[in-house]
Amino acid sequence: MNAPRLAAVLWDMDGTLVDTEPYWMAAETPLIESFGGTWSHEQALSLVGLGLEDSARILQQTGVRMSVDGIIDHLTDDVMRRLATTGVPFRPGARELLASLRASGVKTALVTMSMRRMATTVVDLIDFEAFDVIIAGDDATRPKPFPDPYLQACEALGVTTEEVVAIEDSPNGLRSAVASGAVVLGVPLMVSLAGAGAHEIWPTLEGRTVDDLARLHASHRRAAAAAATEGVTR
Incomplete structure (x- = not known):
């Protein structure tokens, strides 16, 4: 056959x-820190390849007092701004x-x-x-x-x-x-x-x-x- x-x-x-993974990480850290939390590189790596809703729930567990949709929109907007500045990093x-x-x-x-x-x-x-x-x-x-x-x-x-x-x-x-x-x-x-x-x-x-x-x-x-x-x- x-x-x-x-x-x-x-x-x-x-x-x-x-x-673009560094862009996502760069967006996550200041968001978490703005709510008084901390975020390590190892924690950021655990989100690689994960669905955004699941990622947002993990960020909520660090103290981010935003809705899941609010977190997704915030991170997406941040990464899109970086892309608009740098172009597509193939x-x-x-x-x-x-x-x-x-x-x-x-x-x-x-x-x-x-x-x-x-x-x-x-x-x-x-x-x-x-x-x-x-x-x-x-x-x-x-x-x-x-x-x-x-x-x-x-x-x-x-x-x-x-x-x-x-x-x-x-x-x-x-x-x-x-x-x-x-x-x-x-x-x-x-x-x-x-x-x-x-x-x-x-x-x-x-x-x-x-x-x-x-x-x-x-x-x-x-x-x-x-x-x-x-x-x-x-």
Whole structure:
């Protein structure tokens, strides 16, 4: 049985496509301190890849006396102001790989736990038509690490999870993508991805090509098919 071809690549945004995690951390600390709390770098790292509602509840536990929606809006506005000043801080190789996928006719989706207005701001700052679909935090039926955002992206693209590669930088994001049934590539930035289930981990996207992603996808789909066949014949 032939393995399904690579039809789409699904991208996480913060920390995977763009290096905005420091922006989020820079927004969290003064907010918490304004309510008399403290916030360590280790605590900030624990929020990487987490849904914004869950992150906001954690900030409430540090003493931030704001609603969940109020915290999300405050942090989103702060990060958007930084983006408007600095532009899109792509991770190494990400823009080039994304542009190559578009030129090759491979569908692309952005799957992020940031709010849609934040996601569209980033996408609008990219100097080419980068994505067919955006699934943002306020679109997802359940946030990462549930599989819903990736399943919704596949449905919107008209592909199956067997036909896609998902790219993530955080354990929560990896768990979401793995649970969806996609082939999952981890590209770490601020936190370790060990034990989170990535099918492969690349230290960087720099120098990587569409062919590299296609080989990754085909290799793991063939392995999955062989394992399924072996299970049936035993």
